[in-house]
């Protein structure tokens with residue numbers, strides 16, 4: 001049982017000023033695995049004060065000192081590898097292999113990449129008639145979601161540390177334990193007191209408190225669009241800068257010269273990975289009409305390679321994170337049926353033999369019209385919509401006919417067409433075929449997928465202010 005009822009403020013674990021707690025549930029077993037304290041505004045005030053007090057000295061540390069700190073964090077993070085993997089599997093229901101290869105690795109990559117990007121980062125630049133200085137933005141408030149417990153926390157924290165900005169983190173209530181390990185890592189490597197503060201709690205108290213706090217200069221949030229909207233409204237009262245990484249309904253455009261089997265497997269991988277609880281997942285697959293029958297067959301076959309079940313027993317798809325998320329996904333599957341899409345795999349209810357745990361069936365809808373609710377709203381579960389097109393122009397129109405613009409994917413062979421589609425998709429990140437991940441690349445969304453960029457040097461920029469000096473003696 002993990003009972004973490006303390007917050008980490010000013011370099012120590014402290015009692016909450018309130019007495020409310022919340023249980024954390026393992027979604028694979030539906031059993032309680034621990035609890036966290038639900039912090040109060042008073043706890044938050046203490047954390048913000050600690051960060052504010054740490055600001056003058058932390059913001060003046062040298063680049064080399066911060067590079068060393070980030071490298072030490074990456075090293076200690078690696079030492080805690082087994083615990084991180086176990087913890088994420090317990091709190092999120094993520095299969096052990098995914099917890100290791102995706103969740104653990106993403107956290108590691110963000111800390112080590114931030115160190116590398118920082119080495120190359122220039123905080124002072126001469127521009128002819130003026131000098132530009134980049135300075136820490138001040139105190140940053142970080143609010144993170146449950147679907148990637150070490151990815152979103154690590155990218156925000158690593159960038160803030162690189163920029164010299166002390167932080168207050170509020171992780172998601174559903175998956176708060178990985179952040180406790182991160183806190184222990186920062187404590188162990190000697191992150192100066194007040195530079196990192198962890199306050200657990202609800203979105204309505206601590207999240208809301210962060211976005212409206214007069215002594216927080218910047219809020220970086222990842223989560224739902226509805227919450228992002230509230231945060232932006234709240235932050236506007238103190239003219240706080242916000243970075244938002246919100247939802248997506250990303251297209252995967254399959255070209256007519258693509259290898260059908262590979263592209264179909266890629267599409268299924270998108271809804272299978274992390275049980276489809278990925279903001280940048282492709283959830284609309286656009287295929288040439290001529291490819292329809294063959295593609296659908298290949299998708300059905302590919303599903304066999306992604307078994308659903310116990311995350312500790314080698315399955316690729318674990319449960320959804322919560323009963324609430326399970327209900328949401330069920331209602332979208334019902335909606336797809338009601339809207340008249342053809343369901344070629346999956347359906348409502350739990351997969352056979354999986355009565356305990358929030359498991360759902362990976363579901364594929366074809367004959368989908370892009371205007372249907374299942375093609376427009378983010379479902380956040382293993383549900384794919386397949387839409388046909390007859391020309392590249394139509395494919396691009398469909399790809400962009402969404403309020404979102406987080407990511408896009410294109411599969412095919414002809415370089416010119418690949419370039420045309422990659423350039424034509426209005427999204428912050430487009431992946432061509434099976435291009436490898438690059439943690440130095442900017443990550444963030446166009447349109448209602450958000451504001452700002454994370455990862456690498458762009459991530460560091462978010463936590464900085466730009467100052468112009470005229471006549472700076474060289």
Ligand code: ADP
Nearest residue numbers: 144145171172202203204207208223224227230
């Ligand atoms: P979900 O509904 O999938 O849990 P949210 O966007 O609500 O997604 O949650 C992401 C994060 O935002 C969580 O840490 C949550 O506690 C926090 N949160 C929820 N409501 C608010 C709010 N009003 N202000 C700030 N943060 C919030």
